Amino acid sequence: MQTFMQFWENIASWQRMAILLGGMVFFWLIEGYYPLFAFSWKRYKHAGVNLIFLTTTVILNIVLGSITILACKWVTENHFGLLNVLKLPLWVNIILGLLFMDFFAQYAPHYLMHKIKWMWKFHMIHHSDTKVDVTTGTRHHPGEWIFRECFAIIGVYALGLSIGMYFLYRSVSAIFTHFNHANIHVPQWLDKPISWIFVSPNMHKVHHHYKRPYTDTNYANIFSLWDRLFGTFAYTDPRLLHYGLDVLDEKTDESLMYQLKIPFNKNIKTDY
Template sequence: MNNFMEYWTNISSSHRVLILMGGMVFFWLVEGYYPLFKFSFNRFKHAGVNLVFLATTLVLNLIFGIFTIKVCSYVTEHNFGLLNLVEWPLWVEIVIGLLLMDFFGQYLPHRLMHKYKYLWKFHMVHHSDTKVDVTTGTRHHPGEWLLREATAILGIFLVGVPVGLYFLYRGCAALFTHFNHANIRVPLWIDKPISWIFVSPNMHKAHHHYKRPLTDTNYSNIFSVWDRLFGTFAYADPRELRYGLDVLDDKTDEDLGYQFRIPFDKSIKTDY
């Protein structure tokens, strides 16, 4: 276990990119053979649009990631945060760290974006995708990334997350994002048991339904416990879902200029 965490503490940038892109490519290939929905669209064009948003995320990670790592170093050097209050077994520290970072890095900012109109308009870009697949997980407006990173840093500070655990969390978050957004057909007898503990593909697809109340459910990324605990868990037959948003024209989902302008365009309505 110590060697495992040593790897994540010193993980190279190339390995982090390999995890991010490797997981995406894997599920992109799988969904080509076992699709949940057989969309009539150009998969490469669709992926290209969403990967533009991934590129903005990577740039922001390069710019602001140094600060996040410094926060990790600070809490480690000063023994600050929950994980430093008690001498936990390493495996317990990993589980607690991943669980709480899923709350601060995903559940909390995600729920805030669905609650407040101004934040929701940034998040609308993610929900506007009418053909949800593995690349949709990378489709986040830069403004949304800033909020998510801010609450993640808050989590690092309060929990006392060391840099190795932070990189492990990011790796797990990326793989679950690919898994949950992938347009793959998962039998209910497999998917439902997964959703008892983790966020499953069918569970997350309900979140991408085009209108409320399903849109305002299933905010977690790794563990379903947060949605169950706070009453935001929902499960629906994925075959009855429709993707996109009822306040947007479906034809705009691949218009990059339009998508980047959504948070600042007052003519775009929300259902708040």
């Protein structure tokens, strides 16, 4: 287990990028063979728009991610945070680290972005995708990434997360993001048991339904526990879902400049 964590403590940037892109390519290929919905759209054009958002996220991560790394170093050197105080076995720390970072870096900011109007306007870009597939998981306005990373830093301080644990969490979270957004057919006899513990593809697809109340459900990314605990869990047949947002023109979902301007467009109505 120590060797495992040493890998994450010293993981190179190219290795983290390989995990991110490798996971995306893997589920992209599976989509082609076992799609949930038949691809009636131009996959490469759709992916191109979403990957531009991924590029902005990567750039911000390079520029601003150093702040998170400094926070990890500080809590480790000063033995600060819950995991450093409890001194539990390493395997327990790994489970707790992943579990609670899913809350701090995903569930909490995601919930708030659905409840606070100005934050929701940034998050609308993610929900505006009417063709949800593996690339949708990368579709986030740069402003949204900043919100999420601020909450991740809170989690680092609260838990006392090491650099290795942070990189491990980010990689696991990225794989689940690809898995949950991928346009893959997962039979309910398999998907439902997965959703008892983890966020499953069919479970997350409910979150991308075009109108409430389904839009305001299933905020977690790795563990379904948080949605079950806070009463935001929902599950239904994904074939009954319609992606996008009822307050946006579906024709604009691949217009990059329109999407980037959504947070500042006062003509776009929202219930929040």
